[in-house]
Structure formats: C-alpha cells, structure tokens
Amino acid sequence: MLFGASNFTVLLVLIASCFAKKTTQESFTSKETLEQTFEQGTNSELLWAPYRSNCYFGIRPRFVDGTPFIFGLMWFDTTKFDSMTRLRHFVSDEDHLERFTWEAYDPRLGGRENIIDPENNLNLTIHFAKTHDDQNWIVRVNGKPLDPTLNTTTSVILYMNQNIGKDPEGPSRLMHINNGNTQDENTFEFTGISEDLGKYEVLINDNYGNYYTNDTLDSIEVVPGCNASRSSHVGLTIPDTEVWRARDIFQSLLTDSIKDIVKELGETIDSGLVPSVLTLRNLHEFDQGNFHYIQKTFDMREEKGFEFDVVYNNMDSTQTIDSGKQATKLINDAIYEINVRFDNHFDIEDTENTGDKRKFAMEVLGNLLGGIGYFHGTQVIDRETVLDEDQFESIKFEHFKEEGPYSLFTSVPSRGFFPRGFYWDEGFHLLQIMEYDFDLAFQIAVSWFNLIDENGWVAREVILGPEARSKVPQEFTIQSPQIANPPTLLLALSEMLTKLIENENELGFSHSVVDAEQEEGISSQLGSNFEYIIKYSKIIYPRLQSHFKWFTETQKGLIEEYLEDMEDDEQFQEVHQNFVYRWLGRTVTHCLPSGLDDYPRAEIPDVAELNVDALAWVGTMARSMKNIAHILGLEKDELQYAETERKIVENLDLLHWDSKTGTYCDVTLDAEGDDEMQRVCHEGYVSLLPFALKLMPRNSPKLKNLLTLMSDPEKLFSPFGLRSLSKQDEHFGAGENYWRGKIWMNINYLCLDAIQYYFPEVIAGSPETSELHDKEVSNMAKKLYNTLRENLINNVYGNWKETNYVYENYDPVDGHGTGSVQFTGWTSLIVNILRHQGL
Template sequence: MHILYSILGLFAFVRYSIGLLEDVQASLSEQTSFDEYINKSLLWAPYRSNCYFGIRPRNVNKSPFILGLMWFDNSELNALNGIRHFVEQGDKLAKYGWEVYDPRIGGKQIFIDQHNNLNLTVYFTKNHEGDNWAIRVKGEPLDKTKKTTTSVVLYFNQNGEDGISKIVKTLDVDNSLQFEGFSKELGSYELSIRDNHGEYYADPNLPTMEVVSGCDSSRVAHVSLKVPDDNVWMAKDVFNSLLADSVRAIVQEKGTANISPSLNPSLFTIRNLYSFPAGNFHYVQKTFDLSKAGGFEFDVTYNKVNSKEKILSSQKITLLITEALQEVEARFNRHFQIQDEDKEMRVFALETLSNLLGGIGYFHGTQMVDRETTLDDGQYEKIDLANGHEEGPLSLFTSVPSRAFFPRGFYWDEGFHLLQIMEYDFDLAFVIMSSWFDLIEDSGWIPREVILGNEARSKVPEEFTVQNPNIANPPVLLLAFSEMLDKVIGKKENLAINFFGDNRADNFEETSQLENNEELLLVYAKKIYPKLLRHYEWFRDSQRGSIDEWEEVLEDEELSEDISKNEVYSWKGRTIDHCLPSGLDDYPRAQPPDISELDVDALAWVGVMTRSMRKIAHILNFEDDERRYANIESDIVKNLDLLHWSEDNSCYCDLIVNDYSEAREFVCHEGYISLLPFALKLIPLNSPHLPDLINLMGDPQKLLSDFGLLSLSRQDEFFGTKENYWRGPIWMNINYLCLDAIKHYYPEVTNDEIKQMDETSKKAKALYVKLRGNLISNVFRVWKEKGYCYEAYEQNTGDGKSAEHFTGWTALIVNIIGQK
C-alpha cells in the first residue's frame, strides 16, 4: 500500500505541475504525498472500538502503544461491580458516545453514568501534523448531594517483546507523572499526566488516608508491572484481581471493624502487593472527591521526542480542542444541508455521524477459520464449525455496527457504513474499503465477520467466532465502490487537487483527493482489479444454484432457451430457520428447505457485483471484460423477470421446484426480498413492474408504516413471529436503498417545480416524501427519548429494537436528512 500511495501522490503532483516540468524533481521533494498525509492524519485515534475510551495507532503492529480508560466509584464496598471499561449494554449508562468527532481531528465524548453518579467528558485532539495527541478527562457529579468519589484509572502499555521497546516513569511531582517511551515503529516519545483542577478524596477528620503503605486515595497511585502483550486487553481483569487480593489482605490484617468507612476509597486503591518487577504495563489511578465544587479535570499528552509541534501546556490543549470541535462542525455543515432552524436535528445528525466515525477501529491479530467443514447440498441442520484453526495475523481498518454489541468488522454492514462515510470524507471511505479488499484471499473469499485477536473474540459468542470459506454475505462493499466510481467519474478534472497544508480548517478538500481526481482512483482500481475479479468469481461459483433440478421445469414452461442457466443462485449455509449468509437471518424462505431453491436476493447481489465490475472494466479500458460483464448483467436482469417475477403476487420471489407438480413454485413473502431488485437499481428504467413495486411499498396494509418500510408484510403469515428479527421490524439499510432507488427511477420526486406527472410518478413522489419524513421523525424521536440509535425499529410502535447505540447503517439517516 505504501508503494500504491506513493504512485498516487506522483500522479497528483504531475497533474498539478503541468507547464512546470523543469521543476518536477525539486517540487517532488517538497510535495507531501497522499500516502504521507493519510498516514499522518489517521495514525492516532481511539481505534479500540470495544472500549469506552481506548487509543492505539493504526498500522503499527509489532510494537504499538496501547492506552485505555476505566472508572468507578470506590467509596462503596461493592465498588468493583461498577467498573467501566468495555462498552456494555448491561452497564445501563443513561447516555454515552461522541457528540462531535472526526478520526483525523478529534472530538468530544460524553458518559452519563448514574450508577457511579458521574457526568464524564473525554476530549481527544491532535496537533496539526497528527503525530502528537492529547486527552482531557473532565468529571462532575450528577447529584451533588451524594457523597461519592470517582476513581479514574488509566492504563497503558508499550508493546514489543524485543527487549528494546519500553515505557518508564521519569517524574512524579505533585500528582503529575511523566513517562519516557520507545518503540521501534513509533520512535521515542514522552507521555505526561497532569491535573488541571480537582481534589483527591481525603477525610479531614482522619490523620492519614493511607490504610496501608501504598493505598492512599489522597494521592495518585501508580503501579508498573509486566503483562504479556497479548493480555493487555484484559486490563480490567488484571486490575480487579490485584485490587481484590489487596483488599482481602488488608481486611485480614486489620479486620473490617478497624477500617473506617471513610477509608474505603483508599481500600480500593491499587498497590503492588506482590512486589512485581517494573515493566511496560502501567496503571495510574486518581480518586477525586465529587462533593467538591468544580469536579475534576486532568490532561494526558503524548509527544514524539523529535516532533516539530509538541503539545506542552493545558492552554495548547484547550486551543486544539476548540479548533477540533469547530472544524468538525464546519466540515459537517459543508457536506450535509440542514436548515438553520432545525438546531436540535443538526445536533442529532452530527452526533449520529460522529458515533459512526467513533466506531472506526484498527484490528490486528489471528482469526479462526474452519476450512475442513463442507456444506452438503440438502443438509439444513445447524452448521457446526468444529474444525477452526488460528490463521494470520491479519489487519483490518474498519467501522463497526455497534461498539457495545458488534465491535468487529462485518462484511455486509461495512458497505452501508461506507455509503455514509464517503459523503463526509471520501478518502477515509477509500482507505477503509482498501483495507477490506486487502483481505481477499487467493481463492477470492472474504470472511463475513472479521474477528482478529483475543480482544475482538472476547466480545463474540463462541458459535460465531469461526468463519468458513464456503459462506458468503451480501457484497455491499462492491455497491459502495460502484457509488464511489460514479462520484469520481461524474466530476470535472480539478488540477489543484493536492491540499496538504498545515491549516486544517481552511482545507476542506483535503479529505476528497480521490473524489476530485479520476486518475488517482483509477490507479487504485487497476491495482485492486485482480483481487476483485477473484472475489467476484468466488461469489458466483460458491453461491450458484443447482440448475440440474430445473431442467425439466424450464423445458415444460418453455423457458429453457430464454433464461441464462449459469445465472441462478442460492445462499449456501442456510438452515431450516435461518439464512445468515443472506444478511436477513430469519426472513421467511421456502419451507421445508429444498435443494432446488433459487434465491432472488442472491441473484440480485450478483447483479450488483457484475455491474460494479463492468464499471471498473470500463474506466480501465478493459473492453473484453466489460463486454463479458455487460452480457452477464443482461442475463441476470432477464432472469430476475423471467424466473423470479410472480404475476400473481406482483413482486419478486424465491423459487423451488414443487415436488408434486414438478413445476415452478414461487415462494413469495412480500417484504425486503421482494424489493431488492428495485432497491439495487437492477430493473430497467422502463420496467412494467415499477408501478406494482411502488404500490407495494406505498400500501399501509402491507409495508408502509409511520416509521418506515416494514421488513415483512403485515399480511404475511410469518409477520412478527418467533424471534421477529427480519419479520416486521424497520431496518435503515434497506429503507435507505429503497429511497435512493425511488429517486433513481423517478428523479422528479425531489423537484417541487415539476407539475406534469403520470399517476405512478405522483404515487412515487407521495411515497418518497412520506417515507423520508417517517424515517427521520421516528429515528429522531427515539434518539430524543432514549439517547441512542438502534439496530432496528419495532414495527408497531417505532421504538428502538435489538442492539442500542447502533450507529452502523442506522447512521444512513444522516444522508437522508442532509440530502433532499
């Protein structure tokens, strides 16, 4: 990738320097390359998505610096029950998440923790070069009448089992600590922890707060020890174990009757009970008295030793924070048009986008793969992937659907995430997409869930940790790449495209280098094309349906000559009750399952892949490939209509061969699957089926609700049954695709001046306006009531359903709000 970006930077410079060829060599040495800019601006961020707050660098794998934040109220004897570390729905925080955030710049994250009586704010910011950063931790009590404490625990580790990488304490004065570190990949750096204000907990009626040597809540506590690099993520477990052992030893020594309740905060202060030798792992614990006015505030700064722009004062941190918050808001306003009077809507949209961006993580480690278990035709029992083995290590830079519930990479979710991210930061979307494409194996397979390392696996039920190279997922990444190509090709050439200045606030276009220069993206497309081709062929081969079961049926129905027998597909790995590969899990399918099943959504997704490959081949001038893809795409469109369109049901349906009549049988369940050929813009602009699909979406007795399009028709026998995951609830990703498709087929729906419209166009416009309004008003309402976006929304009430703080594809609501 470093070579690739260097090439991209060269192309950008040459375009900029037309007419100045005699100065090319001199200018090249001064020009900051695209590669360097990306690496600098995206090096540091809170990339540990599973933590309430956790920092690690991107693309630093052998000796990364890792930092995390924990907190709890240590004034009570049950203090350990309230420690916050990993994002957990069970913690029941009233609210948490980013209010303003951009991984290139920084932002502000808030935590409303009623159990710990704490209103906690964490700011993250970077210098303009991106090599240094600072954290500001600020806390206040939610209820000032309660006598509580907040014990904030920072832990950090300089990974690297090389005997050279290290981080050691060099200064401890008035509760300020300073550390010096070194990493082969990061170089030499300094870490400083300094208080701005706040009082450590002390009872003035006691002569000392030191319950035993080293346990004193009135001073900062520091413990250094050795923790294996692979176990750094278990910082909370190690802390709990050390603290529990310490408390037990103190109680045995002194007895509970001899320990004043006022000493509880000291009792729950970490110490080096076992005299462990110093190591690269450090705990720093600060216990603040929340009954004191003003709460507390302290800063953590990281500075490279040889950096030109160090962060050396609290005033500098304040300035950087102010700049960062203002700049993110300015960028947001530039890309999303929200009326000035909708101030609360703007807050909601900015927060939702910020939390999608705040879920971006960098993952590195091994994954579990079962390459031995095969998927036999006609076997629909639960698949037991019992032959998993560790492979790798691999790396992935990705956003996650939910930091609490799904803090890992999901192949089909990520394409939807990128549809949102590219509207705000085109180049960031490109970098994330390229990271995913780098995972394509020689066989063409990408795992449907990418779970790298023990930290990521700790948040995944064991049954889902192992991946199998026969199981696919909807290739939404190709849909996103297709949209990206459309954006680039549709723009005029921009010669002055390389804006890598120091003043971040003036350079909005710095995040749109690829969008503004076709050649830059074409170089990447040419490089990635062979991998995408392997992925495309793997998907078609692995999910191809069993056409042998259909030979007689097609002959009897006189379809044998008209359809393409190569372009029929079914999801491999479905069970009786679930089709996890489709992404629509419990959506009704043929019952009982049959080897002859052909799935309309599988065919539609192959159509999307084919269209994307055709576009790539076109812009790369691969004429033979382009003709091949065009022919396949044409065959898929024909098969959608000739095979999967049911005249009786007026929608697209799955198929099986009826065992008794030996004829084609439509398996029709009106809902998202019925709409996918339309939602993915595969059917022709003049298709006679368009009126039927508009009617289906606009029918309040079936799919249209006050909260969005239902996943399954109210009239379906399976509506709302069993786990009711995709059997009625409203999902933003498919609603977004349907809204976008309505604009595609009926562009007049967004133009208020067009008065002459046919009947279907009028219905489409009314549907578009109502559906868009319903989605916005409901997601906004739930956010105001609960403080979160959700994975899905209940079909009868519109309330949030399933995972909360789900700002993965639900963040697409920002696109819907910000674009008419």
Template sequence: MARQRKNLPESSKETKSRNSSSSNGSSSPNTKIPRQKNVFHFWKQLVLVIVLGVAIIFGYMGYLETRVNTPFDNKKVVARTGLNVPEQFWGSYRPGVYFGLKTRHPHSMVTGLMWYFPKRLRPGGDGIRHWCEQGDNLSKYGWLQHDGSSFGVQDIEDGPFILTTSFVKNPGGQNGGEWTARISVDVINKYKDMIDPTEQVSIIWYAALDAETEGFIAPTNSATEVTGIRGETSSLGEFKMKLFPQTGEIDHESFLSTVSPGLNLLKETVISALRLAQDNPKGPRKIILGGQINPVGVERKDPNFVAIQVTAKLPFSIDVVFESKTVVNRKDKLVGELYSESLEWHQSRFNQRFEDTFALKSKGYNQKQINFAQAALSNMIGGIGYFYGASKVQSFYTKEPINYWRAPLYTAVPSRSFFPRGFLWDEGFHGLLISQWDLDIELDIIGHWFDLINVEGWIPREQILGLEAVAKVPAEFVVQWNTNANPPTFFLTLQYILDKYEEDFTNERLAMLERLYPRLQAWFQWFNNTQIGPVAGSYRWRGRDPLTDRELNPKTLTSGLDDFPRASHPTELERHIDLYCWMAVASSTMARLGIILGRESFLKYQQTADYLYNNELMDNLHWSNFSERYADYGLHTDSVKLVRPKSLPRQQNQNLEMIRTVSKQPEYRLVDSTFGYVNVFPFLLQILEPNSPKLGKILTDIRDPNLIWTDYGLRSLSKNSPLYMKRNTEHDPPYWRGQIWVNINFLAVKALAHYSKTEGAYQDQAKKVYEELRKNVVDNVIRQYYKTGYIWEQYNDKTGEGSGCRPFTGWTALSVVMMSEHF
C-alpha cells in the same frame, strides 16, 4: 498405504523350457526369460504409477487445503500505512472501549480509560467501566463530534454523572506526532441536589503492550507531580505521558506496574490489584492500586501494563499529554487553556465542514436535528478501528479450522458494545456515509478489506482480529467458511464514489483503483463460481442448514438478512432474488470501473450486466403471477411450527427443546406467501425498468399499511406473512421478521429518489412515497435518539421504539444521508 508386491512363482512350463531342447536341438533359455522380465517390469511400472498417482492426489489435496489461507497473489491495495500516513497514525482506533487511543501499527501500544465511583463500587469490581458493555446500562454515550483524523469529543452519562472525553492531535516529529486527552467528570445538572457533595471519582489511565510489541513501559514517580508513564517502542521511539489535573481536589493517587496476561484482561488485572489503605488509623479507607506487582508463574518479567489512578472530588478534570522525543522546538504543552482553545478551534472547523458537506442548515433543519446528525456521523467515524490478527477459517478440504494469515484491518464497526469488529456487508453501507465525509479514509478502508482476499477470491465475512475482538464473540461464530458469502455491498460504495468523484480522481486515487481492480475481479468471479444457482442466470446463497430440526426456518446468515423466511427446506435447487440483484449491481459496477481504468475486460462485465438487468429473465426466474410479487424459489411449505416433544415416562434428563414439525409436505415453488424486504430487491437495487408495471405494483405494496408500511419506516416482513414476528427457535427471538432496519429503508429511499427523477410511468408515485418514507424514517430515528440517548440497531414496527443493540451507529447512521439527500 502402498500395496506390497509379492514374489512371482515360476510356472511348470517355465521350468520345462529351461531344461528341454528346442526344435532345432539347441538350448533356448532366453525364450522365457524376457517374458519374466517384462512381467516384473510391468508390475514395477504399475506400482510406480499407483504411488505417483497417490502422491499427486495427496499433493493436490494438500494444495486445496492451503488455498483457503493463501493470500491473493497481486499488489496490495494499501500502499501507505502506519508512519507513512502520519496524520492517521494515532486515533481512537479501539471502538470497543469507552475511550482509548492507539496507533495504526500491528503491535501498537494501547492507551485507555477506566473509571469508577468509590462509593458505588461493588464486590468483584462491579462498577468499573472499561469496555463498552450493554450490561453497564449507561444512560448515554457516544461521540458528539469526531473528524476521523485530528480530534474528537464524547459524552458519557453514567447514572447521575457525566464524563466528557476529548482528544486533540498535534503533528510533528518522526513518530506520528503527539496528542492530549482530557477527561472531565461532573454531576448532571438535574441530579446535583441529590448527590452527596463528598462524592468522588477514580480515574484510571493506562498504557499496555501486547505480547509482540518491542519495547518497554514504566511509571515515572515524582514527589511533586502525579505519576506518569514513560517508555519506548519500535514505532513510537521514546515517549512520555504526563497527567495534569485541571479542576477539582485530588484525594489520592496510586499506580500499578505489572504483567497482564493479555489486552483482553486489562480490567481484570486492575481488579486483582486493588487494595484498601489508610493514611492513619482514624482516617477513611481508600481504594488504591497495588504498585509494583510481579505475578507468580509469569514468564515475562518486564511490565507490559502500567495504570495510574487519580481519585478526586467532583467536579474534576485532568489532561493526559503524550509527548514524543522526536518532536523538537516544542513551544508549549497542549494542556489547560491552550488545549481548550485548540479544541474549540477544531469544533468550529468541524461545524463548518459538516455544513459544507451535508448542507443541513441550508435545508432548514434546526440545531437539535443537526446535533443528532453530527453525532451520527461522528459515531460512525469515531467507531473506525484498527485491528491486527488472523481469522479462524475452514474449507471442505481442512479437517479443522486453521488460521488465516495475520493482517491488519482498518474498518468501521456496526456497534461499539455488541459488534466491535468488522462485518463485510455492513462496511459497504458504512462507506456510503464515510466517503461523503472523507473519501481517502473510505478508500483506505476498502483497500484494507480487499487486502484480506485469498487466492480463491473469498473474503471472510466477519473479521475477528486480535484478543480484544475475539473476547467479544461467541465460539460458534468465530470460524468463517470459505463457501459462505455476504452481500457485495462494496459495489454500492464504489458506485457512489464513481458517481460523485470520477472527475476529481487524483493520480494517487486512480493508482489505488488500479491495484484494487484485480481483487474485485477475483471477488466477482468467486461469487460466480460458488454462489451460482441451479438454472442459467440464477444465484443461491450457501450456508443454510438442511438438517436442522430446531429452526422454524433455517437461517440464511450469509445473505445478511439472517432469519428472513426463505424456502422452508434448504436444497441445492433454491434460487434467491436478492443475490440475483446484488450480482446485477456488481457486474454493472465492474463494467463501469473497467471503462474508467481502460480495461478491455469491461466488455464481459457489461454483457453480464445486460443479461441480468434484462427484466424478462428476472421475471422468468422470480416473478409470481399468482401473488404478483418477486420471490425466492425452493422446496417450501408454510405448514411448519415449533412443538415441544412429549416427555417419556420414567426417563430423566430428557432434552425437551422445541423442534420443528411439518404438517404439510413441502413442494418446489416460489416462496410468494411471504412479503418483505427480499421480495422488493429488484426495486431496492434499481434493477426494475422505470416503466415496468411491476414497479408500480411494488410502489403500491410498500405503501400498504397492511403489508410493510409503518409510520416509522418499512417493516422487514409484512403482517400477513406466516412467520411475521415468529421466533426461529425457542431461544432466538425474531430478528428480520417485522422490525424496521434503516439500511434497507435507506435503499428504499435511495431507489425512490432514483425513480422519482427518472422519466417513467410511476415517477409521480415514487416521488410521493419518497417524501413520506424519508420523513418517517428520519423523524423516528431522531426522536428515539433524544428519548433514549442512543441510535439503535432496529426499530419496533408498532411503536417506533429502538430495539436490538445500542449504540448501533453503523448503517443506522445513514439517516444523515437521507437528511442531506446526497444519494
């Protein structure tokens, strides 16, 4: 509030001067009036300065508030998308559902599959499958083959039944082409003698529009055909979908045409529309969809959700054909035998391309191992989604979370069931496989991620875009803070791309890198500005909670290694060895890219790289002479444990959650009592010189079974570390405290390959460990895949069994790269 200026009282002296004579006997009223005016003028100017200052301060604060959701002001990296890339327009871009197709358009119509077995349907719709849910406890599901552009084949084992879903795209027309999807359902061979021969399946195929999609959809009724769907949208033009039963005996079919409150509630809309019906009083009751339903109290009148249900005896298969009105001179529908032939051709072509890319057959792998590798790659490629929406973000200058700008994201996802959205540090690992299969898909993914960078140079580390994505995320993880980083793994992807494809860059690819470069510069600078450490050359992850008394060791989610033990008491004086190494890799990659693009700025990045790759600097900051290992530095004590407080007598509803107690005060030191992934980052990211004795010590340590070596890969934390397999809270089981993670094992195998091929004192030692570790990791992942039906998030360090979520065909799919040895 501006201060209120008071009226100035006249002094007695001023009054006297107005009424008395001057020394020369004349009246001199003007001798005091200028002083009064000057005082008034002074206060007026002061108030104006204060008001202006306050306005500037508030204006600047308002400016700072807007920076977190202001886009980076430069050319977008993605130059062509949507209908400008027709071969990528349609795809299985809904990784969170078992089977569904949509387009790369911000407001795409979505299509998808639900199913259930009528005799096994339970109250409340339990038994209807739609979203990939761990709680469905399916024996197995995932893509067997998927090329990322034209076709895919997937098997889903649901109890004693097996569903095979596939699709083939057909180019043509002006609206992204056409496609056919096939859903086949049968009883698994080993269960055929146990299943009632009258068993039925209900297949529900649907189309839905979001609230902003321009257009309409409606059922097409016919007395002689299964009901279909027709419609028109701004991106698809006029279209129709027809259903063609192929095998099996249809018992009945029904449809639903209604308004769904959102794409995240399609299954609930179906459940609420199921009805019981009888053809005759003596016949069995049938479960049908309710037809045309106009919900009460809904503003939208036109239906945005149409579903077709077909119930048939097993075995049963049906083709869904999408046709665009803009396709002319269509000879034959891609249905029936013609579809089978087309799918077979695509599969044969996929097999040859897979061998040309990874050469597993020529390396001596058997067909079972190759089938695993094809499934791992295909689940990575088939797990690429297209999302549109706005993240929730917050900065120090905003009182509440605010929306980021609305934007698309084309990205792979770590897990279709548990993490069906984009994660920044995961995606850099994904790119190491995707770029080997299809470089242009990977460049497109990178472009979409960097088009999400804001004016500060920050990218939200977790992308939760659209209703379907938000519905899968606990509320506490939705908001992204602009102080928090994530490992810049995209520099690893760019390193690989420059190594393999530099001689093959087309003008279009070079132009994309030109558009990308300023955004990489902003990203790199953001790290240097916000994650800088307390002393020269050091770096520190932000985002640790120094006030918590519930966590045994406050998590460092921003590092990607979550609960890996760091300094027990977070302070601003910490320095983290893994972030130091990431920044070394980032600077060297920026320098190399700058040289390729002819940028003079490469020199400053090269100087930074030379500075950080100086092993003497790294040793001064992070090497412990006592334990002979690299380590974080911070305020630390190992004497911590979780204890449940004693209850107070006669008090009700007490919070007796376990809290952390400290029996020995922390001190500033290197956190060298812990040994695990963080401690070997100078080796993992190949910062260590090949003749460094410290490299020899790390090679010896990682091979020690009493530390992190196992028969299944490197465990994340050594068995003799104080927090090995300890819960971080009473509700949080250990995560990076002993389990085997394939992404870090991949980095280890990659580093071992590098040091085994680089002349140095430890070349032979590296080669020996390389052969052992690579075999252990690959063999165990394959063994668990065939034992459980899944590729897993992590693996048990004692038994090798899969743990965490499944399927996890994000970075665990890097097993394929280890098999091919294309590092």
C-alpha cells in the same frame, strides 16, 4: 442518489480524475513524490485516534503492529464494597448508561465524547486532539457529579502499555521516571521508546479537583499504599497479547489487595475507608515493567468535579504539547474545525422547524466515525468443512485453525455489541463516510480489499485477535470460505461509478478538481494525486475479479433439478441457466449469509433453492465490475460484465417474478408435491431488492407493483419506515423477530435512493424528469418518497430526542428503538437523508 447534489458532483469529478484512462504528464511534477506525499500525509493524519472501538475510550496507532503504544480508561465509584461490579471499560448495553456519544469527532482532528453514567453518579467528558504534525496528542478527562449530594467518588484508572514486540531484548519500553518524588505526587512523567514509533514521553497533570478525604478519620491510608487521597501507580509486565485484559487484571490485583487487607484488619472496616480499600497498590512488588496503572480517586461532593490531562509527545516532533494553555487551544481548534467541516458537507441548520437536528446529525455522524477501529491479529478459519444437505439442521465447523495475522481498518456497526468488521455492513457505512471524507472512505475500502485472499474470498465477519474475539459468541468466531455475504463494498463503488458514467459527457475528465474542492470546501489529498489511484486500481482490479469469480462459483444454484419438470414451460426455457444463485450456508431457521438472518424462506430447505436476493446482489457486483472496467478502459471485460448483468436482470423477471402476488420471490421445489418448481413469496425486503438495487429496467411496468407494495399500510408502509416483512405475512413478528417486520435503515435508504433513481422528479427542482411512467405512477412515487423520508427522519430523530441513542432497528408497531443501542452503523444513513430537508 441521496448524495448531496453539489458535493456529489465534486466526488464524481474526483473519481473520474482518479480512474481516468490517460493523465497528462503536465499534471505531475514527480509521480513518486506525489504518491509518497499522499501515503505519508494520510498515514500521519490517521496514525493516532481512539481506534479501540470496543472501549469507551481507548487509543492505539494505526498500522503499528509490532510495538504499538496502547492507552485506555476505566472508572467506577469506590464508596461501596460492591463497586467493582460497576467498573466501566468495554462498551456494554448492560452498563445502562444514559448516554455515551461523540458530540463532535473526526479521526484526523480529534473530538469530544460525553458519557453519562447514573450508577456511578458521573457526567464524564473526554476531549482528544492532536498537534498539526499529527505526532502528539492530548486527552483531557473532565468529570462532574450528576448529583453532588450523593457523596460519591469517581476513581479513574488510566492504563498504558508499550508493546515489546517479537524481540523481548529489543529497545521497546515504557518507564515511570519521577517515581513520585516531584513536588506534586499526583503528577506523573513517563518516557517510552518503540521500535516503530521512536522515543516519546507521557505526562499526566491535574488541572483541578479534590482527591477523596474524610474528616471523621485520622487517616484514610488503610494500609501502606492504599490511600485514596493521592494518586496510585503500579507498574508491571503483561504479555502483549494480554494487554486487552486490563480490566480483568486490575480486578484481580485489587481483589488480592482486598483479601490481604481483610486478613490483616478483619472484615469490619469503617465505611469511610472503602475508597482506600479499593485503591490499587503494588502488593506483589512487581518490577516497573512496560504496563502501568494510574488510579485517581476524586471526591464528587462539589459540582465542579475534576479535570486532568494526559499528554503524549513524540520526542522527534517540533510541535510538542508543553502547557495546559496549549492543550486547550488544540482542543478548541479541533472542535471548531470539525464544526466547519460538518457544515461544509451537510449544511443542516437549526431553525424553528428543524429543532436541534443539526446536533442530532453531528452526533450520529460523529459516532459512526468514532467507531472506526484498527484491528490486528489472527482470524479463526475452517477451510475443510464442506457444506451439504446436512447443513440445514445445523452447521458445525470443526476443522478450524488460526490464520494470519491480518490487519483491518474499518468502522463498526455498534461499539457495544458489534465492535468488529462486518462485510455486509461496511458498504453502507462507506455511503455515509464518503459524504464527509472521501479519502477516509477510500482508506477503509482499500483495507477491506486487501483482505481478499488468493481464492477471492473475504470473511463476512473479520474478527482479528483475542480482544475482538472476546466480544463474539464462540459459534460465530469461525469463518468459512464457503459462506458469502451481500457485497455492499462493491455496491458503494457501483453507486458512485454508475452516476459517473451517466454524467461522463457532462463532466468530462478535464475539470479542475482543485477548483471544485475550493468551491465546496472539501479537503482531499486524492484531488492532487490521481496517479496514485490509477496505479492502485490496476493492482486491486484482479482481486476484485477473483472476488467476483469466487462469489459466483460458491453461490451458484442448481438449476438442473428443475429442467425435466419445466421442459414444457416456454418462459422457463428462456432462463439463463448458468446465472442462478442461492445462499450456501442457510439452515431451517436462519439464512445468515443473506444478512437477513431470520427472514422467512421456504419452510423445507432444499439444495435446489434459488434466492432472488442472491441473484440481485450478483447483479450489483456485475454492474460494479462493468463500471470499473469501463473507467479503466478494459473494453473486453466491460462487455463481459455487461452481458452478465443483462442476463441477471432478465432472470429476475423470468425466474423470480410471481405474477399472482406481483412481486419477486424465491424459487424452490415443492417438497410436498411432485418436486415441481414453486415460488416462495414473503412480501418484504427480499421482494424489494431488485428494485432497491436498481436492477429493474427504468421502463419496467412492474415498478408500479412495487410502489403499491411499499405504499400499502397493511403490508410494508408504516409511520416509521418500511417494514422488513409484510404485516399480513404469517411470520410477521414471530420467532426471533429480527427481520420479520422490524424497520431497518439500510434497506429503507436503498429504497428511497431507488425511488429517486427511477423517478427523478420526486426531488423538487430536479432538472431531470421521468417520461417513462404515467402521471398516476409518478404521483405515487412522489408521495411515497416524501412521506417515507419524513417518517424515517421523524422516528429516528424522535427516538434520539427521547433516549440519546439511535438503534439497530425500529419497532413496526410504535416505532421505538430495538436491538443494539447506539447502533451508528448503517442507521447513520439518516444523516444523508436528513440533509435534503430543504429540497
């Protein structure tokens, strides 16, 4: 495994203890108390964070669905009339930011986000930190001009809303209480009450900064209420479901104000008044309401810039934030502890040889964690449309409706382009997150498993509510219970449990997890609450069973089409006919369910097509279920899943291995011939998945073939990582060119991990060596492992050094980043790979 040796051992001990068949009564003083302590502690620590992943900065509480408090941040330079086109709110590649990154982040503690916005001449740093009881938080916003000679402004718009919930007459409200009558008109105090959160206050205080002024004008108040030299406040009521439209509503209100100004003063307005013209006022005389805008416009002609704090205090807390000095200490303590935790888990040193790779790794991990969001709302589902042969041209889901509401706690692949939950991606995210915070990874996995419905289905994309749907093309919003996706959540679990079973005798179940935690500096409440995991596992196991059943039934292939033509083929007769699979929902051009969207398949789709990667993923599911059943002591289930895994492993060779090309291939009917079985071979990631998912026997002679394929620079090997498709394939780089040669971290990670699994001697100093392969093959594995690993690190790190970002994928020709920018989903697995640089 690419898990750290020592930390991974601790995790194994932890899981062993969590899933142990028997727990001694002496280990617990009160089961209910321990369960409550874990749940209350976790819910408290993870209550507040920037969980609105789609925003550059947006806060909402986790698990508060009825009456949450919502906070967000927007900004733009107001010196030009067209400035609103550069108003920032939702993360977007089209904003052309030079940088937006969490330099340090932990959802339990807080962090520091840095944003460099050249078009708005702004270097923005946002700190977020919480009190030790996790009830209160501070947001510190610091802005500096990139170039103070440009004479720009920075207008920051804060907005906050106390959702009313289902009862409009209920107590939930948010009121501005000082109404600008304090000595400082730029200081604000709000008081709020939420049925879910209780009573609280919000304080907004300036630390320093000069508001916009213009010495050439007698006054910059263009009309009453439009004065950029002081903060502006507008309160109104917005329906809970529309709060996410804060940017649109702001622009609409500001446009109304501008039109009124032009009507009153004419179109010729002094340029020095533009910042005031672009200041929001209460033109429509709204009542104060539950939704509030605060706009602060700072003069950016001095390098110092500005800084202000937003403080949220729960009135029942004994740890309220009462001073700027206290806020500074919370921020500094949070950053310090994040650094300590990171070093305890990854230990990546900056030396002459490694450069600033620690900073790189910390930012990549921070952005993965900073992309964790909490989503609540309805999902659009079509349960009626049946997929048949007509689907190959296009799939039309016309019988959809909204279901729910549902909730999901998840990381996202990319805050700018994919700010929602992806089943296919999340398992890879967890492989990274569990290295840093096992409890957090567990919470995310639990949230996903809770979405498995009574039929065993979970959507491939979980798009909850209008805010999440606003970032998704309409044709992709509808989810179908017939469409699957690679079950990577079970992959993550399987990887851990497989290693656990291999080390069960060595580790035992009596090892003291508390001692292990102290040795490794790992913080884990689960370490003292094994009973909770056992209890939950017994609850979730039937769901996993139904999910396995749903997957294997909906994706089952049609082997009958081949039986007559292959009746004389002895090898085919050995195929386990009930264990063949294909991706339902593929079209002529795409196979979205596979996750490898445009990877070439048979040119003419057929209902009898059998996909090697679908079979391999079912094998992974069977292995995972086998391991869970083993840990829970369910011997009958364990034998059943082991038998399924065995048959799938055999079918991979019997049905999908092509001796001519020496690789694994899809199977289909020859549409241009006599409907005979033929293998469709496109050397690339699909060919590697039986190896990457460790489904080949450890002594398989076919391993050499795949090592050769991965090592061939004319096919898959490149100076930047393994290509998704062979350079010699006719489809290489063609068409949409998404999975047709681009280098993707998730499959590269699996391949590195598999090399280490089959050839443990590739890790220097490893006590385990493989005696199943000759020296030539072992040396080939060592060379491939070391060069591939080095190439991946150098390329991803090099791109980050040059651009400040990591990417969705990388070009196979020159290695430059392509696809979505700041794709800190599975690309963050580079941190797992990097930590082994000293081995």
